[in-house]
Amino acid sequence: MDNFINHLLGKPDQSMWANLLASFDDKKLMKEMVNTHAPEEGDVDVQSLFHLVENTLQGTTAIVDSIVNPKGAQGSGSPDFKPLKEGFNPPLAAINEVVCQLTCKALDTKNLRQTLVSLFHQLSSFSWVNKALIALSSLAVFYGDFWRLARVEPSDKLAESMAILKGVPAITKPSDLQKISVFGVINEMIKTTLNMTQCIVDFEHESKDFPQLSTMIDVASSVYQIIISILACSIQFTNFISIVDDNKGKDLSAFARKVNMVHHNIKHHYEDFSQKKEEIKEYQRLLRIINAPTDNVELIKALLYIKDDPQPLFIGSKKARDKVESLRRKNVLLLISDLQLTSHDLSILIKIYEECKFHEEGYEIVWVPIIEQECEDVIKRFQSLQLQMPWCSVHSLKLINRVAIRIIKEKWHFKQDAIVTVLDPRGRVSNQNAMSMIRIWGRDAFPFTGAVAADIWKRPGINWFELLATDFIFPGIQEAIKAEKYIFLYGAEEPKTIQVIEDSLKKMDDKAIVAFNVTKSQFFWNRLKSCMLSKLQIGGDLHEPIMQDILRLYTCFKKDGGFTVLTKGSRVVINDSHMYVTMVLVQYETWKKHVNVNGKTFDMVFKEQFDLLYVPPRCHHFYIPNMVGYIPEDVKCPICPGMMNNIVKFECCHGAH
Numbered sequence: 001m002d003n004f005i006n007h008l009l010g011k012p013d014q015s016m017w018a019n020l021l022a023s024f025d026d027k028k029l030m031k032e033m034v035n036t037h038a039p040e041e042g043d044v045d046v047q048s049l050f051h052l053v054e055n056t057l058q059g060t061t062a063i064v065d066s067i068v069n070p071k072g073a074q075g076s077g078s079p080d081f082k083p084l085k086e087g088f089n090p091p092l093a094a095i096n097e098v099v100c101q102l103t104c105k106a107l108d109t110k111n112l113r114q115t116l117v118s119l120f121h122q123l124s125s126f127s128w129v130n131k132a133l134i135a136l137s138s139l140a141v142f143y144g145d146f147w148r149l150a151r152v153e154p155s156d157k158l159a160e161s162m163a164i165l166k167g168v169p170a171i172t173k174p175s176d177l178q179k180i181s182v183f184g185v186i187n188e189m190i191k192t193t194l195n196m197t198q199c200i201v202d203f204e205h206e207s208k209d210f211p212q213l214s215t216m217i218d219v220a221s222s223v224y225q226i227i228i229s230i231l232a233c234s235i236q237f238t239n240f241i242s243i244v245d246d247n248k249g250k251d252l253s254a255f256a257r258k259v260n261m262v263h264h265n266i267k268h269h270y271e272d273f274s275q276k277k278e279e280i281k282e283y284q285r286l287l288r289i290i291n292a293p294t295d296n297v298e299l300i301k302a303l304l305y306i307k308d309d310p311q312p313l314f315i316g317s318k319k320a321r322d323k324v325e326s327l328r329r330k331n332v333l334l335l336i337s338d339l340q341l342t343s344h345d346l347s348i349l350i351k352i353y354e355e356c357k358f359h360e361e362g363y364e365i366v367w368v369p370i371i372e373q374e375c376e377d378v379i380k381r382f383q384s385l386q387l388q389m390p391w392c393s394v395h396s397l398k399l400i401n402r403v404a405i406r407i408i409k410e411k412w413h414f415k416q417d418a419i420v421t422v423l424d425p426r427g428r429v430s431n432q433n434a435m436s437m438i439r440i441w442g443r444d445a446f447p448f449t450g451a452v453a454a455d456i457w458k459r460p461g462i463n464w465f466e467l468l469a470t471d472f473i474f475p476g477i478q479e480a481i482k483a484e485k486y487i488f489l490y491g492a493e494e495p496k497t498i499q500v501i502e503d504s505l506k507k508m509d510d511k512a513i514v515a516f517n518v519t520k521s522q523f524f525w526n527r528l529k530s531c532m533l534s535k536l537q538i539g540g541d542l543h544e545p546i547m548q549d550i551l552r553l554y555t556c557f558k559k560d561g562g563f564t565v566l567t568k569g570s571r572v573v574i575n576d577s578h579m580y581v582t583m584v585l586v587q588y589e590t591w592k593k594h595v596n597v598n599g600k601t602f603d604m605v606f607k608e609q610f611d612l613l614y615v616p617p618r619c620h621h622f623y624i625p626n627m628v629g630y631i632p633e634d635v636k637c638p639i640c641p642g643m644m645n646n647i648v649k650f651e652c653c654h655g656a657h
Contacts, residue, residue: 019112020235023228024258029113034220036120039127044091049133050201051082052090056140057194061187063147068184091134097122098138102234119227128219129204132197132226139230143190143237179240185252186237189259193229196263199270200226207273210280216273217266225262232259282403290407293427297328300423303368303404304394313366314386314395321395329425331447333365333434335391336408337418339381344472344523345418345439346388352443353391361447362425365391370405370414374398417526422448436530436537440467454538464546465489466570467531473523474516484569486602488515492562492578501564501578504585508592512602528554529625542622549575551622558623566606573603574610584609 023029058079101119123131149163200222207214232255286302293299301324304312311321335341335349352358353365367389369382374397386393394400408414412421412432420438422431434448437456445452469477469489480487488505492498498517505515518524528550535547542551552575556563562578574581584591584606594605620637637643 020228020232021254021258023112023116024225024262029116030221030224033116033120033224036117036124037128037220038124040125043127044130044133045085045088046127046129046133046201046204048085048088049090049130049137050198051084052088053133053137053140054194054198055079055081055084056144057136057190060140060144060147061191061194063151064183064187067150068180068187090137091126091130094122094126094134095137095141098135099141102135102138102231103142103238115231116227119231128223129200132200132223132230135227135230136193136197139190139193139234142234146241182240182252185256186233186240189229189233189236189256192259192263193226193233196222196229196266197226199266203270203273206277210277213273213276213280216276217269222266222269225266229259229262279403282401283406286401286404286407287411290411295328296330296332296423296425296427297324299427300324300327300332300334300366303401303408304399305401309396309399312394312396312399313392315392316386316388317390322392327364327366327392329362331361331363331425331430332423333363333448334421334423335365335367335418336370336412336414336421337367338370338416339378339385340416341385341418342522342526344526345435348438348442349420350390352438352446355443355446357446363447365389367391367393368400368408369394369397370400370408371397417529420448433533433537436534439527439530440534450538453534457535457538457540462546463570464531464549465565465567465572468524468527469516469570470527473518473521473527477514477516480514481567481570486510486513487565487567487569488513489565489567490515490517490563490578490581491519491521491557493519493557494561497562497578497582500582501585504582504588507588510602532625536624548622551624552576554625555622559621566603568601568603573607576610576614580610580613583613 059081062079098119101115101122119135120131123134126134149159152159152163154160200217200219203217204219207216236252236255289299289302293302304324306312306324311323313322313324313326314320315322337345349365367386369385371378371382379397382397412419412429418435419433420431420435421429422434424430430449431453434445437445437448437453441456445456466481469481469487471478477487488501490498490501492501498519502515502517505513531550532547532554535544535550540547542548549572553563553565556575556577560577560579564574564576564578564581565572566574566581587609591605591609594600594608595602600608620640
């Protein structure tokens with residue numbers, strides 16, 4: 001094919017074809033043409049004009065297909081013509097003017113820039129999409145007018161005579177296979193140009209309802225390239241059917257490749273737009289369901305691709321599949337996590353699940369795994385974790401609605417840490433995240449509503465140190481609390497600091513003192529954050545003593561790089577930065593002689609030494625972990641009457657505390 005095109009008769013005007021091909025990517029020329037845009041009110045009905053053009057070109061290209069490939073056209077049926085809007089009047093004057101530009105002036109002047117300037121000035125008052133449609137209409141008029149005479153009934157002598165005068169029979173001789181194949185290439189270029197125009201027409205129509213996506217396609221530059229494509233098709237076709245042999249088929253393959261590239265680019269952007277549009281529609285649909293569900297089944301179905309599987313649930317205890325409908329009229333705990341769900345969290349939930357009360361009162365757990373990317377290793381880890389759960393889970397990662405993941409992150413504030421969202425039978429959220437109260441109180445927090453959490457926190461005698469110091473995290477600490485032993489709880493980012501603290505504690509050699517390093521205890525930090533989150537969820541006052549004590553510990557670690565807590569049993573003696581406590585520990589030999597003198601116990605002397613060294617900071621700080629949706633906007637300083645500044649800080653500890 002290429003060899004034939006490249007040796008066609010005549011010496012072409014090399015500059016015209018080179019300029020035409022180069023104009024597709026000529027940014028300067030494109031900008032000049034774009035600047036002619038001066039649309040006026042009362043523009044043409046885009047959809048009606050496109051249907052008219054589409055009908056004309058689909059019918060015409062079908063005729064050419066039947067000539068180029070008679071066998072392939074058999075049984076293909078007639079084109080699917082769209083019904084036209086009654087009373088629609090196309091812009092005939094503009095179309096006729098552009099027909100002249102495309103068929104006569106472009107070949108006469110052989111000046112591409114002059115032709116384009118003239119074209120764009122003629123079309124300046126129309127919208128960008130209508131510029132493309134009017135140019136395509138003009139191509140359709142003379143392309144259709146020529147080829148409709150190639151299918152003339154023998155009885156239609158007028159049409160037969162016109163066809164002979166236009167040279168149709170001579171041009172379309174079946175024996176002239178080379179010419180026929182060239183017509184096939186031009187015909188495919190015109191089909192491609194029609195398709196890319198449809199992308200722009202559909203984009204303009206659909207993006208009106210999605211203004212946030214209106215810039216996903218650069219309509220102006222796309223229309224410019226479409227008009228160049230129309231001009232290329234027109235000149236190639238007009239030149240090929242002319243009497244003069246010059247330029248016939250010149251660079252046709254290069255033009256066809258370029259038109260295909262332009263189409264691919266526009267189509268790619270349109271497909272991206274369509275995908276984003278569907279995501280927004282799905283997001284809006286899911287949001288409506290989550291905000292006002294009819295029941296829990298409707299909400300849970302919205303999180304999954306139910307159409308892909310009528311039994312999306314896997315029941316761990318039965319190793320069987322089930323429908324979402326089995327959850328109807330139940331209270332459902334949605335366990336939402338990635339594959340890093342800790343064994344501690346899992347064990348707490350299993351204990352809750354195995355309680356008779358949990359099932360008697362109509363409760364169920366459903367695991368919704370949030371996975372960004374799937375691979376063989378991820379699937380294996382998912383299946384391994386799934387088999388450890390006696391409750392329901394999605395049986396396949398592919399069933400999780402990707403748009404639902406976005407809503408879970410935005411509305412329910414899921415990040416990396418596992419959350420438990422509690423749904424009542426009607427699908428209403430009774431607790432957006434019950435994981436904090438489950439970690440702190442386990443089965444005692446049943447039925448895991450915000451009201452239950454508020455009641456628990458109101459119980460008299462709650463001690464924040466006892467909430468954090470559990471035997472699961474620190475084996476034997478409860479026994480030490482009961483025995484009224486001195487307990488050092490400490491953590492520091494610098495290993496040297498830890499070494500100084502531990503060396504000093506060893507020198508004391510007192511069996512009444514126990515110490516625990518929490519620096520790398522993920523369970524401790526999760527529990528501490530759970531205490532803070534649980535208080536914030538119920539609207540707890542940051543100035544409450546229990547909240548201030550927890551915030552002080554966390555802030556010392558984040559701000560000063562370490563903290564130390566000294567207690568006698570569960571009574572907190574010191575809760576402060578590691579700096580001053582370490583200084584007291586290092587000076588133990590100088591003050592130990594005061595212990596048990598004049599009735600002063602170890603903790604009393606330690607506190608006196610601490611107070612002597614302690615210098616109150618100029619500014620009061622406290623740090624709160626990122627708990628989106630629960631952090632108060634305005635906080636009054638607990639030291640003075642002023643309001644505290646809110647400073648956002650981003651941090652990465654590379655997996656370590």
